[in-house]
Amino acid sequence: MTNHLKSLGLSSFRCHIDTQNIAWVEINCPGIPVNRLSGEVVHELGQLLDYFDRQTPAGLVFMSGKEAGFIAGADIDEFAGLDTPEKARQLVERGWVMFNRLARVTYPTLALIRGHCLGGGLELALACRYRLVVDQPGTSLALPEVMLGIFPGWGGMRRLPETIGAPAALDMMLTGRSADARKAKRLGLADGIVAPRLMEQAASQLVLSGKKRHRASGIPALMNHKLARPLVVRQATAKLDQRDPKKHYPAPRAILEIWAKHNGNALEAPGLIDAIVRSDTARNLVRVFRLQERLKAFGKKADGVTRAGHVHVVGAGVMGGDIAAWCALKGLNVTLQDQDRNRIALAQGRAGKLFARKKKDPREARAAFDRLVPDLDGNGVAHADIVIEAIFENAEAKRELYRELEARMKPTAILATNTSSLSLETLRTELKRPERFLGLHFFNPVSRMPLVEVVETDGVTPEALAAACAFTGQIDKLPLPVRSTPGFLVNAVLAPYMLEAMHCIDEGISSETIDAAMTAFGMPMGPIELIDTVGLDIARDAGQQLSPDTPLPRCLETRLARNNLGRKTGKGFYVWKDDKPVKHSAAIAPSGLAQRLVMPLIEKTQAQLTNGVVADADLADAGVIFGTGFAPFTGGPLHYLATLKDGQPYAQSQTKHPEQPQAHGPGNEQGSTPQSDGATPPQ
Secondary structure, eight states, X not given: OOOTTGGGTOSSEEEEEOTTOEEEEXXXXXXXXXXXXXXXXXXXXXXHHHHHHHSOOSEEEEEEXXXXXXXXXXXXXXXXXXXXXXXXXXXXXXXXHHHHHHHHOSSOEEEEEOSEEETHHHXXXXXXXXXXXXXXXXXXXXXXXXXXXXXXXXXXXXXXXHHHOHHHXXXXXXXXXXXXXHHHHHHTSOSEEEOGGGXXXXXXXXXXXXXXXXXXXXXXXXXXXXXXXXXXXXXXXHHHHHHOTTOOOOHHHHHHHHHHHHTTOGGGOHHHHHHHHTSHHHHHHHHHHHHHHHHHHHTSOOTTOOOOOEEEEEOOSHXXXXXXXXXXXXXXXXXXXXXXXXHHHHHXXXXXXXXXXXXXXXXXXXXXHHHEEEOTTOGGGGGOSEEEEOOOSOHHHHHHHHHHHHHHSXXXXXXXXXXXXXXXXXHTTTOSOGGGEEEEEOOSSTTTOOEEEEEEOTTOXXXXXXXXXXXXXXXXXXXXXXXXXXXXXXXHHHHHHHHHHHHHHHTTOOHHHHHHHHHHHTOSSOHHHHXXXXXXXXXXXXXXXXXXXXXXXXXXXXXXXTTOXXXXXXXXXXXXXXXXXXXXXXXXXXXXXXXXXXXXXXXXXHHHHHTTSSSSHHHHHHHHHHHHOOOGGGTOHHHHHHTEETTEEHHHHTOOSOOOOOOOOOOOSSOOOOOOTTSOOOO
């Protein structure tokens, strides 16, 4: 691309003027894998607009010079320097003023969006007259600021409701939910959708088309009228109260207030800017984002590591079948082995529902289904790059299986177990290549739980570990390296938490009261509902594995004797109807109940760190957040412990407004913990 702006000395923008006098501006921030709107980049955008004030083009098209996507948002590294209210206000003002200027230019502008377009990137696109999205995997438009505890302050709160109407806009802003290319077109967020090979031709035609800027119409537009906004706010607030009654998260209510009272201009509410941008919640959610990025970094393909192309899964139960389905969804060829043909059929049925839910194009859903191949005889073993064992928890049965598998596997293949309780050192005793054996511990439900514990033992090669982590990243999961020890990290910290909850029941505190105390604390689900969801027999087995000398709580023994195993039998601590627990009203919780329940979890997290199960405190926090749903607004259990002040949770006491909490839940190979599709993922 010829750089017509070379004389300006811009580092993040290049420009070519074509024969139609269309300016093609390529955004390519140097030295980083994605485009981010740092202060320097926004300043250069101003210089760019100055140039076009003097040399007016027939049209201006913004596009990305990076394969990763359009723009990933603001530079969150700059948040660390917001140590005064004035600096927070200046950050908001910088983008608000610049994007308003872009929206007012006399020539037509277009954002050509390929890949992700997030946060400030979407706000820039909304300031353009047109948006053209490329129909390809990975194209995603979102305002996910709420996940960082902040709001879209650079014009998104005004322009998104004007463009697609208040209901859809608030849904996106309050949840961080994204839209792919087709949904963006359906909402009116995109003016057109185009195949990659035609994108520049289509952009030329649209930017010179003379069409008016798209605006919402009908009822969605009426709901954006100032007279209707109080009704919309009341309805949205009622939902927020249900999700976060203790008001742990400030951003959603701030978004509603700024939209309703200030037409999306946060500069008219400087007190809210400071209360949100510099809040403990925002700092902690930014911390969670960084933890997530660190886990993602483990999943990057290392030099010399070949990406997996074929996965063979042995065991078509809930975990094995769902692992196989997820791998097929993510583009891998998968063979699923089991002695029971009916079990494979059930796994295929669940897979079909997953593919239909995740792939809106029936052709893509069918392609995913075709990649999942039933394999009663295990013929796929010889072709697999990774073989995952997910059979029942019996050490001898697993060792016998490994003898058969290893004889048929490629020498370069990895053998992984999904065990959550058995010692890897015990399982590998008869392997000829133990250096290529490790754990890949998924959580249930596989389609919703982001974490995978990558379990290593002494002697495992660095190449095998790197390949396992890269495979985890390849299927869009977060790899957490952990050492082999009973329960690893996540199950080990959940066991004392659930045990303490059952001790409370033995003392006469109701299940509802216990669960209400912990959901008020910020957990996605209470510990008693969790036990019912996982299964009381599984809770017993895990407890005996992790604490063999600890007697079972009376309440657990009683229910086990009646074969009341929780959700799977329809009755445990709760009666289950329509796959949901029937709960009575909770009593007033005894003082300090939440702290009593959560402290065993925190102490066990500290113990696992001390014992070297994870490398450092940040990884311990990351594992517990993404594996159990530990309240994200706290920044993680060890971070939370460090903020305790005078015996009270300091971070919690500083929270001013509610935000929709993250709803990641724990699980193991027998149970499942649902996650709301509208929950705030860390994302």
